[in-house]
Amino acid sequence: xxxxxxxxxxxxxxxxxxxxxxxxxxxxxxxxxxxxxxxxxxxxxxxxxxxxxxxxxxxxxxxxxxxxxxxxxxxxxxxxxxxxxxxxxxxxxxxxxxxxxxxxxxxxxxxxxxxxxxxxxxxxxxxxxxxxxxxxxxxxxxxxxxxxxxxxxxxxxxxxxxxxxxxxxxxxxxxxxxxxxxxxxxxxxxxxxxxxxxxxxxxxxxxxxxxxxxxxxxxxxxxxxxxxxxxxxxxxxxxxxxxxxxxxxxxxxxxxxxxxxxxxxxxxxxxxxxxxxxxxxxxxxxxxxxxxxxxxxxxxxxxxxxxxxxxxxxxxxxxxxxxxxxxxxxxxxxxxxxxxxxxxxxxxxxxxxxxxxxxxxxxxxxxxxxxxxxxxxxxxxxxxxxxxxxxxxxxxxxxxxxxxxxxxxxxxxxxxxxxxxxxxxxxxxxxxxxxxxxxxxxxxxxxxxxxxxxxxxxxxxxxxxxxxxxxxxxxxxxxxxxxxxxxxxxxxxxxxxxxxxxxxxxxxxxxxxxxxxxxxxxxxxxxxxxxxxxxxxxxxxxxxxxxxxxxxxxxxxxxxxxxxxxxxxxxxxxxxxxxxxxxxxxxxxx
Numbered sequence: 001x002x003x004x005x006x007x008x009x010x011x012x013x014x015x016x017x018x019x020x021x022x023x024x025x026x027x028x029x030x031x032x033x034x035x036x037x038x039x040x041x042x043x044x045x046x047x048x049x050x051x052x053x054x055x056x057x058x059x060x061x062x063x064x065x066x067x068x069x070x071x072x073x074x075x076x077x078x079x080x081x082x083x084x085x086x087x088x089x090x091x092x093x094x095x096x097x098x099x100x101x102x103x104x105x106x107x108x109x110x111x112x113x114x115x116x117x118x119x120x121x122x123x124x125x126x127x128x129x130x131x132x133x134x135x136x137x138x139x140x141x142x143x144x145x146x147x148x149x150x151x152x153x154x155x156x157x158x159x160x161x162x163x164x165x166x167x168x169x170x171x172x173x174x175x176x177x178x179x180x181x182x183x184x185x186x187x188x189x190x191x192x193x194x195x196x197x198x199x200x201x202x203x204x205x206x207x208x209x210x211x212x213x214x215x216x217x218x219x220x221x222x223x224x225x226x227x228x229x230x231x232x233x234x235x236x237x238x239x240x241x242x243x244x245x246x247x248x249x250x251x252x253x254x255x256x257x258x259x260x261x262x263x264x265x266x267x268x269x270x271x272x273x274x275x276x277x278x279x280x281x282x283x284x285x286x287x288x289x290x291x292x293x294x295x296x297x298x299x300x301x302x303x304x305x306x307x308x309x310x311x312x313x314x315x316x317x318x319x320x321x322x323x324x325x326x327x328x329x330x331x332x333x334x335x336x337x338x339x340x341x342x343x344x345x346x347x348x349x350x351x352x353x354x355x356x357x358x359x360x361x362x363x364x365x366x367x368x369x370x371x372x373x374x375x376x377x378x379x380x381x382x383x384x385x386x387x388x389x390x391x392x393x394x395x396x397x398x399x400x401x402x403x404x405x406x407x408x409x410x411x412x413x414x415x416x417x418x419x420x421x422x423x424x425x426x427x428x429x430x431x432x433x434x435x436x437x438x439x440x441x442x443x444x445x446x447x448x449x450x451x452x453x454x455x456x457x458x459x460x461x462x463x464x465x466x467x468x469x470x471x472x473x474x475x476x477x478x479x480x481x482x483x484x485x486x487x488x489x490x491x492x493x494x495x496x497x498x499x500x501x502x503x504x505x506x507x508x509x510x511x512x513x514x515x516x517x518x519x520x521x522x523x524x525x526x527x528x529x530x531x532x533x534x535x536x537x538x539x540x541x542x543x544x545x546x547x548x549x550x551x552x553x554x555x556x557x558x559x560x561x562x563x564x565x566x567x568x569x570x571x572x573x574x575x576x577x578x579x580x581x582x583x584x585x586x587x588x589x590x
Contacts, residue, residue: 035314038342039065040588042333043349044319044358045521045562047075048299050349052576053561053583054313055106055306060580062588064311067335069318069521072296073303075349076520076527077571079296079453083387083507086460087453089295091383091511091520091527093444093462094412096279096288097570098298099181102577106305113301114292116449119143121287123411124251125396125497130418137396139247140408143284155245166242170277171285173227176220178278179212181567184578185539186549230270231534234263236420238270246419253423254414254440259527259569261380261467263427264420268534275532275568288412290446294453298571322346322358322558330557333358345587347551347579349562351523352530352542353377356553365554371543375564376531377524379470379513380430384463384487387506391445391459392498403457405448415441415497430467434474435486438493440466458506465490470513470524483510528569529562541566551579559583 041057043050046068057064072078076091095115103109120142131137136154140147145164153160192203192210203210220227229238235256239249253264256273277286291297303313323332323340332342348355352372356364393399397408416422416438426436442464447454454460468486476482487510494501513525522529530536541550542564548554550565561579563569
């Protein structure tokens with residue numbers, strides 16, 4: 001261990017002991033102190049969606065509590081000190097998709113949320129054996145269209161010319177789909193499609209959400225065929241129509257593959273790319289930022305907003321059952337410490353599978369339950385959190401000053417993206433139950449912009465790696481040996497791009513799919529609460545073919561408010577907001 005590492009570890013162990021005693025022994029004290037016997041609504045799970053639900057309901061004057069089984073609120077959007085002195089965004093790691101209306105309605109800036117804009121946003125270094133000339137060693141993309149053109153022209157002058165046109169097309173498609181993020185399946189089917197024509201006109205005229213959705217789709221015009229292609233075609237087919245450069249295509253393809261067990265040639269992966277571009281920060285569309293203090297600061301700002309309007313927030317409260325009466329109406333929830341809390345409305349931000357494991361089997365519609373059990377939760381992600389004593393030094397773009405971050409350090413760093421075949425090879429290994437020898441890796445170094453999360457000179461490194469299956473074949477299982485071997489393989493891969501990386505490691509945490517399931521309650525480790533292919537989206541999320549449409553369920557008074565319902569995964573807050581608005585309209589009327 002280097003002197004810097006020893007010094008950091010000693011100083012921060014002392015600070016951990018000095019400042020965190022109260023938290024370690026009484027973590028619930030920072031939220032609420034008294035759990036009451038009854039509430040208008042009980043929210044299962046204190047992830048960001050559950051907190052959004054609580055904030056909206058409490059602002060509307062309803063008596064609400066959130067019950068979180070972990071000792072910290074935030075679900076997968078948390079900041080935790082895994083290595084002393086280093087604050088890790090332990091699961092989710094960058095922000096973009098949070099709905100602007102939520103940011104404004106809940107006054108998140110007022111409640112402490114500070115966003116750090118990244119520019120450039122994407123950096124793809126190439127391994128030395130892929131260098132074709134003195135300039136074509138890496139690809140960096142950001143806000144400046146002229147700079148992007150220069151970067152892409154290192155690989156293809158034709159690609160450089162059409163890239164702006166491609167981006168403008170994506171913006172048009174996103175503008176059409178974006179309003180659907182703010183309309184629930186129930187609202188579409190029950191409040192629009194099943195109503196007479198005159199009422200549809202009334203809805204479009206008076207309901208801003210419907211008006212934006214209809215306007216967006218109408219404005220597509222000639223782009224309708226292209227939208228259909230994105231929704232159905234493999235992402236590689238689309239990219240091949242536009243570009244020749246392999247590093248550019250592989251870099252763009254990663255947005256379509258994040259969090260899913262799919263290859264560049266899997267049909268429907270184009271939607272994944274559109275979904276991950278639907279966020280906006282201020283005037284910037286489709287950009288990703290670092291929240292100061294890590295992703296936990298997003299959840300904490302939402303929690304503060306909820307608490308300021310009267311919501312009761314509790315940690316270390318594990319819900320073990322949802323009580324229903326003989327008419328299948330919710331009556332209460334039970335916790336692992338034997339407490340029964342009366343309520344007429346339960347909103348669950350847990351995955352659909354976890355949620356319905358809490359409901360008595362005899363109260364469930366068997367066909368609906370069978371459909372829930374058959375949701376595709378296939379996963380692909382292993383997250384590795386690393387504490388570094390110094391910045392990585394990429395061979396493709398050497399550090400000018402060793403301790404000073406360069407622009408590319410603030411970007412999402414794409415590794416093993418020299419061409420799409422490498423991504424497909426990693427997928428083929430993972431989909432057959434094996435660990436990829438050269439996984440797809442997204443590296444971020446949030447401490448390059450955020451000085452609050454690491455000691456001076458040291459850095460937080462977050463590695464989002466794919467394609468690692470939940471079930472391993474060949475007699476292997478996810479144990480400590482397997483995790484350490486996989487992490488070592490990832491570190492060796494990074495070493496090919498940034499020699500000296502392994503030597504700079506102070507500490508690490510490896511979260512395989514089983515860890516993501518056990519720690520964060522993500523069924524099979526799926527970060528989206530279920531696959532986000534088209535047959536599991538919008539009207540089919542969580543399932544289709546029933547008279548209940550999300551966020552409602554067959555149990556009256558039980559709603560889903562997590563990523564398992566429309567519009568799906570990512571730190572959007574949209575499922576929580578939609579469930580809250582639905583509750584106020586149908587279940588918690590004054």
